[in-house]
Amino acid sequence: MATRPPQSGIDIDGEHFERLTVQAKREHPESDPQFHVYGWNTYERSSVLAGQPRKVWLDAFDTMELALAKYPAAVASHPLLEPQISLGHLPGPDDPVPGGMYPDDIA
Numbered sequence: 001m002a003t004r005p006p007q008s009g010i011d012i013d014g015e016h017f018e019r020l021t022v023q024a025k026r027e028h029p030e031s032d033p034q035f036h037v038y039g040w041n042t043y044e045r046s047s048v049l050a051g052q053p054r055k056v057w058l059d060a061f062d063t064m065e066l067a068l069a070k071y072p073a074a075v076a077s078h079p080l081l082e083p084q085i086s087l088g089h090l091p092g093p094d095d096p097v098p099g100g101m102y103p104d105d106i107a
Contacts, residue, residue: 009041010039010073012039012058015039015041015056016041017039017040017041017056018040018041018042019039019040019073019075020037020038020039020040020058020071020073020074020075021037021038021040021074021075021076021077021082022035022036022037022038022064022067022068022071022074022075022076022077023035023036023038023076023077023078023079024036024064032062034060034061034062035060035061035062035063035064035066035067036057036059036060036067037057037058037059037060037061037067037070037071037074038055038056038057038058038077039055039056039058040053040054040055040056041054041056042054049085052083052085052086053082053083053084053085055082058071059071064076
């Protein structure tokens, strides 16, 4: 029986993440930033986004130091540095069957 190679990454609350990131975010332009920690893995086969990057919010902190104290494996990031998902494979308004995969008259 073939064995799987060990997974790299981290397990948090029973979910496996390939990597962790921290991003500074402001609720309002005049407010101090909060530092949000995200876990990254891949959407499962049952999802319409199967195989694409999945970003999961984990926690928020008042300082980067507090975020890294709880999640030492996290690295600083920015939304422009993150992988983007693609929705090009989903049905659109100009597809042969607007709004879905099947015509409305099929029971």
